[in-house]
Amino acid sequence: MPELTVLNNAVQINSNGRFDFQEYLEKYKLNLEPVSIETLQVNITKLCNQACRHCHVDASPKRTEQMDKKTVDRCLEILAENESIKNLDITGGAPELNPHFDYFVLEAGKLNKHVIVRHNLTVTFDGHPRTGESKRYLPQFFAENQLEVISSLPYYQEFFTDKQRGRGVFSKSIESIRLLNEEGYGKEGAGLELNLIYNPVGAFLPAPQENLEKDYKKELNDKFGLVFNNLYTITNMPIHRFKEALLRAGNYEEYMEKLNNAFNPAAAEGVMCRSLISVGYDGKLYDCDFNQMLDMQIENGKPLTVFDFDYDMLMNRSILFDSHCFGCTAGGGSSCDGAVV
Numbered sequence: 392m393p394e395l396t397v398l399n400n401a402v403q404i405n406s407n408g409r410f411d412f413q414e415y416l417e418k419y420k421l422n423l424e425p426v427s428i429e430t431l432q433v434n435i436t437k438l439c440n441q442a443c444r445h446c447h448v449d450a451s452p453k454r455t456e457q458m459d460k461k462t463v464d465r466c467l468e469i470l471a472e473n474e475s476i477k478n479l480d481i482t483g484g485a486p487e488l489n490p491h492f493d494y495f496v497l498e499a500g501k502l503n504k505h506v507i508v509r510h511n512l513t514v515t516f517d518g519h520p521r522t523g524e525s526k527r528y529l530p531q532f533f534a535e536n537q538l539e540v541i542s543s544l545p546y547y548q549e550f551f552t553d554k555q556r557g558r559g560v561f562s563k564s565i566e567s568i569r570l571l572n573e574e575g576y577g578k579e580g581a582g583l584e585l586n587l588i589y590n591p592v593g594a595f596l597p598a599p600q601e602n603l604e605k606d607y608k609k610e611l612n613d614k615f616g617l618v619f620n621n622l623y624t625i626t627n628m629p630i631h632r633f634k635e636a637l638l639r640a641g642n643y644e645e646y647m648e649k650l651n652n653a654f655n656p657a658a659a660e661g662v663m664c665r666s667l668i669s670v671g672y673d674g675k676l677y678d679c680d681f682n683q684m685l686d687m688q689i690e691n692g693k694p695l696t697v698f699d700f701d702y703d704m705l706m707n708r709s710i711l712f713d714s715h716c717f718g719c720t721a722g723g724g725s726s727c728d729g730a731v732v
Contacts, residue, residue, distance in 0.1 A: 623729025
């Protein structure tokens with residue numbers, strides 16, 4: 392079993408030898424305790440129409456995990472009971488493949504919550520990988536319910552996007568953005584927000600977010616006539632598929648050194664786990680989506696689920712950290728909403 396060490400209300404799991412996140416917290420005298428719970432991020436399925444090389448969820452068309460309606464309803468109860476939780480961030484897999492996705496969106500809207508969907512763009516054309524159910528209605532559904540759409544587009548060139556996400560993904564992604572634009576997404580004054588995500592294709596840190604956003608906007612507009620609101624840069628996390636790829640290539644140690652050397656105390660203070668609770672498809676609670684994928688569950692004498700949700704207790708919890716947290720604290724930082732500094 393990994394050794395647990397308490398540091399200023401933060402817990403470090405020492406499981407990766409010399410890449411010890413605790414040493415950096417001690418060095419910079421950082422106390423990374425919760426500051427709020429503004430967002431409930433809910434992973435409602437690991438089923439996806441894609442199997443991307445960098446996917447930290449290990450999502451694919453072969454996965455079967457789905458959140459049931461009872462757990463969805465409990466998440467809605469939590470949102471209703473806690474006015475301070477302003478955002479519902481629905482993710483997956485491809486969250487639209489969960490049979491309760493539409494219901495979840497509609498009911499959260501009735502609670503006046505800001506609903507975000509992590510949309511991979513291609514599911515609109517691919518549909519359900521098992522049943523063949525069409526998802527062509529999604530752009531209109533998103534617009535009617537004023538969802539914020541956040542979508543991964545690894546690069547504005549076909550070669551690099553298809554290399555990371557599969558052949559044909561870039562062209563379908565471009566057409567999907569076009570459909571979203573037709574509904575008003577990304578257009579000034581429409582009030583419909585479309586944000587894109589950049590993940591590096593290889594074992595390196597993303598370029599500065601502001602500069603990359605300018606490049607994306609120019610290239611997508613000049614070549615395809617497309618618009619969007621913001622570009623978020625997200626560092627590839629050294630877990631699951633990406634970690635396995637690093638190990639196969641013999642680059643894991645080098646990549647971790649790169650993250651360690653780029654540690655930024657200002658980015659550390661802005662990590663998303665301080666203002667977010669992550670929920671797994673089975674209702675288990677985590678500090679963030681990455682901890683969720685590593686089974687680092689929030690505990691209070693026992694592992695906690697949405698059915699144990701207690702706002703005050705969670706605000707006084709000890710956040711779990713491990714070596715993958717260097718990915719969120721390198722350079723400008725990395726969160727589900729991009730760079731933090």
